[in-house]
Amino acid sequence: MPFTSEHEATMDTIIAKYPKSRSAIMPLLHFAQAVDGYVTPASIEKIAEKLELSTAEVTAVSTFYTQYQSKPVGEYHVGVCINTLCAVMGGDAIYESVTEHLGISNHETTSDGKVSIERIECNAACDYAPVVMVNWEFYDNQTPQSVRDLVDGARTGNPPAPTRGPKTLRTWKQNSAVLAGISDGLANEGVSAGEPSKLGLNIAAKGGK
Amino acid sequence: MTQLTPVLSANWNDSDSFTIAGYKRAGGYAAVTKALAMQPDEVIQLVKDAGLRGRGGAGFPTGMKWGFIPQGDNKEHYLVVNADESEPGTCKDMPLLLANPHVLIEGMIIASYAIRANHAFIYLRGEVVHVFRRVQQAIEDACAAGLLGKNIGGKGFDLELTLHAGAGAYICGEETALLDSLEGFRGQPRLRPPFPAIAGLYAKPTVVNNVESIASVPAIINNGVEWFNSMGTEKSKGFTLYSLSGHVTNPGQFEAPLGITLRELLDLAGGVRKGHQIKFWTPGGSSTPMFTAEHLDIPLDYEGVSAAGSMLGTKALQIFDETTCVLRAALRWTEFYKHESCGKCTPCREGTWWLVQMLKDLEAGKGTEADLEKLLDLCDNIAGRSFCALADGAVAPIISSLKYFRDEYIAHQTQGGCPFDPAASTLFESVAH
Numbered sequence: 001m002p003f004t005s006e007h008e009a010t011m012d013t014i015i016a017k018y019p020k021s022r023s024a025i026m027p028l029l030h031f032a033q034a035v036d037g038y039v040t041p042a043s044i045e046k047i048a049e050k051l052e053l054s055t056a057e058v059t060a061v062s063t064f065y066t067q068y069q070s071k072p073v074g075e076y077h078v079g080v081c082i083n084t085l086c087a088v089m090g091g092d093a094i095y096e097s098v099t100e101h102l103g104i105s106n107h108e109t110t111s112d113g114k115v116s117i118e119r120i121e122c123n124a125a126c127d128y129a130p131v132v133m134v135n136w137e138f139y140d141n142q143t144p145q146s147v148r149d150l151v152d153g154a155r156t157g158n159p160p161a162p163t164r165g166p167k168t169l170r171t172w173k174q175n176s177a178v179l180a181g182i183s184d185g186l187a188n189e190g191v192s193a194g195e196p197s198k199l200g201l202n203i204a205a206k207g208g209k
Numbered sequence: 210m211t212q213l214t215p216v217l218s219a220n221w222n223d224s225d226s227f228t229i230a231g232y233k234r235a236g237g238y239a240a241v242t243k244a245l246a247m248q249p250d251e252v253i254q255l256v257k258d259a260g261l262r263g264r265g266g267a268g269f270p271t272g273m274k275w276g277f278i279p280q281g282d283n284k285e286h287y288l289v290v291n292a293d294e295s296e297p298g299t300c301k302d303m304p305l306l307l308a309n310p311h312v313l314i315e316g317m318i319i320a321s322y323a324i325r326a327n328h329a330f331i332y333l334r335g336e337v338v339h340v341f342r343r344v345q346q347a348i349e350d351a352c353a354a355g356l357l358g359k360n361i362g363g364k365g366f367d368l369e370l371t372l373h374a375g376a377g378a379y380i381c382g383e384e385t386a387l388l389d390s391l392e393g394f395r396g397q398p399r400l401r402p403p404f405p406a407i408a409g410l411y412a413k414p415t416v417v418n419n420v421e422s423i424a425s426v427p428a429i430i431n432n433g434v435e436w437f438n439s440m441g442t443e444k445s446k447g448f449t450l451y452s453l454s455g456h457v458t459n460p461g462q463f464e465a466p467l468g469i470t471l472r473e474l475l476d477l478a479g480g481v482r483k484g485h486q487i488k489f490w491t492p493g494g495s496s497t498p499m500f501t502a503e504h505l506d507i508p509l510d511y512e513g514v515s516a517a518g519s520m521l522g523t524k525a526l527q528i529f530d531e532t533t534c535v536l537r538a539a540l541r542w543t544e545f546y547k548h549e550s551c552g553k554c555t556p557c558r559e560g561t562w563w564l565v566q567m568l569k570d571l572e573a574g575k576g577t578e579a580d581l582e583k584l585l586d587l588c589d590n591i592a593g594r595s596f597c598a599l600a601d602g603a604v605a606p607i608i609s610s611l612k613y614f615r616d617e618y619i620a621h622q623t624q625g626g627c628p629f630d631p632a633a634s635t636l637f638e639s640v641a642h
Binding site: 018067090092133190196199203 | 462525
């Protein structure tokens with residue numbers, strides 16, 4: 001969609017956070033995904049104009065980072081961790097099962113536009129393996145069945161809540177806005193820490209047992 | 210038996226541990242008051258005396274890093290916190306920031322005051338939206354409480370704090386690539402010198418520290434050098450977060466004095482999953498050469514792990530039992546390094562692709578024993594021949610797995626494929642039985 005004056009004002013606020021405007025390129029690209037769902041040629045042009053860069057310079061950055069999408073992804077973008085530890089613990093089986101279930105493969109989206117799949121690298125939740133991320137929210141300790149249920153729920157507009165995150169799963173565009181620095185006010189929802197995070201603490205409280 | 214020492218994780222059972230009220234109730238922000246009453250150089254000296262070393266992998270003394278910033282140079286100084294946690298197996302900084310973002314902010318106020326920086330940044334990996342929310346809310350609440358902004362604590366110290374989301378690039382955990390990324394470029398490492406302390410962000414003197422390193426500072430200010438030195442070993446002082454994952458009964462985070470052993474940690478975690486034995490493990494992420502059951506009693510401190518031929522790294526202890534094919538593990542990690550190589554240096558960019566092809570052939574049983582020498586030769590032409598340590602990390606799983614499990618590589622060739630059943634390694638398989 002074309003950038004409105006409201007969008008432009010938001011972009012200016014993002015740029016103002018940095019001593020040098022070019023530093024705002026990454027949050028602006030996240031913002032572009034919040035508006036359109038992916039990085040469109042029009043948003044590349046707008047960011048270039050805002051930062052007084054060439055479109056080639058903006059494209060060079062947007063194509064370097066894997067979170068920036070060059071084509072639309074689903075409303076619910078599902079990342080299955082296939083780095084070694086998650087893969088071994090069941091991530092490979094989950095990936096195989098969910099792609100077969102949906103009939104799509106890596107970087108593809110279901111025909112209803114609801115769910116897309118990506119093989120992702122380590123997402124810093126290894127003590128909750130196998131891990132799946134949806135719109136970059138944590139879904140801990142997954143199984144092939146739980147992920148099939150998850151995507152079925154997402155396709156009917158009723159995805160389960162993240163394990164450590166807000167009470168309801170937000171859409172890809174909504175979460176992209178958060179990464180651009182636009183608060184959605186949901187920071188206080190969800191647990192402080194999952195049980196594995198507190199394991200050592202709770203053992204220490206019981207005198208090391 | 211080493212006692213656990215929860216410090217950073219002490220209040221994680223509180224349902225509001227991540228709020229400013231929850232943090233203050235647990236004694237939070239007392240260290241800022243104490244530090245701002247000291248001279249900046251005294252703060253640097255205290256952190257030096259404590260012997261705090263970087264918790265992000267390299268183990269460089271934190272206070273010394275701060276001391277490298279030239280003072281009286283009439284330049285802006287910057288503090289940049291590396292929260293790009295992406296090293297495979299590493300999962301300590303994200304739960305820390307989810308549960309207690311304020312302890313990082315408090316540490317950042319103190320560190321910025323010490324190095325005389327008025328603008329600090331948190332470079333947070335972009336793939337953790339809820340962590341982003343928590344940190345952003347914490348910054349807003351700290352601002353509202355007068356802990357960030359102008360004239361903090363009435364002491365004439367100003368600090369602006371900016372949270373910046375990455376966008377999925379492992380290489381940005383390398384400090385100079387992180388700085389390029391934060392400046393708005395592709396994240397590619399810089400040639401050093403100059404080091405960031407002289408020419409870092411926007412070519413200004415910059416300290417780049419890991420989340421856990423900075424988060425450890427308030428406790429040191431509050432409790433003193435002697436307290437910190439009562440934990441740990443001679444050259445590896447204090448407490449740290451160890452992360453156990455993989456084939457253990459109860460995976461999780463353990464805050465313990467440096468120097469605890471994996472045998473002790475495994476004991477606390479209920480051992481390797483029932484009916485299985487440990488086969489190999491990483492002491493600090495996939496870039497640190499793997500260990501085996503022989504190494505269970507090595508003290509997990511900077512010196513102990515290094516003397517045994519690996520690195521303490523991020524203290525990401527990934528445990529794999531006897532059902533796991535070591536070649537499969539090495540190949541998957543190599544695919545990761547290939548995917549994450551930024552492309553700047555030829556040995557890494559091209560070499561990791563060749564490594565993947567060779568390992569794929571070996572896994573499929575299409576290699577020969579001579580290929581193992583070729584593989585090592587290739588590793589030798591990659592490690593140490595690039596700008597940054599990604600290349601060194603890329604060859605670590607291969608060289609170390611060949612060192613301990615050469616027979617397994619050969620077995621793939623003699624049997625014409627992988628002798629392992631991947632289903633036996635999964636968690637749900639074990640649930641089904």
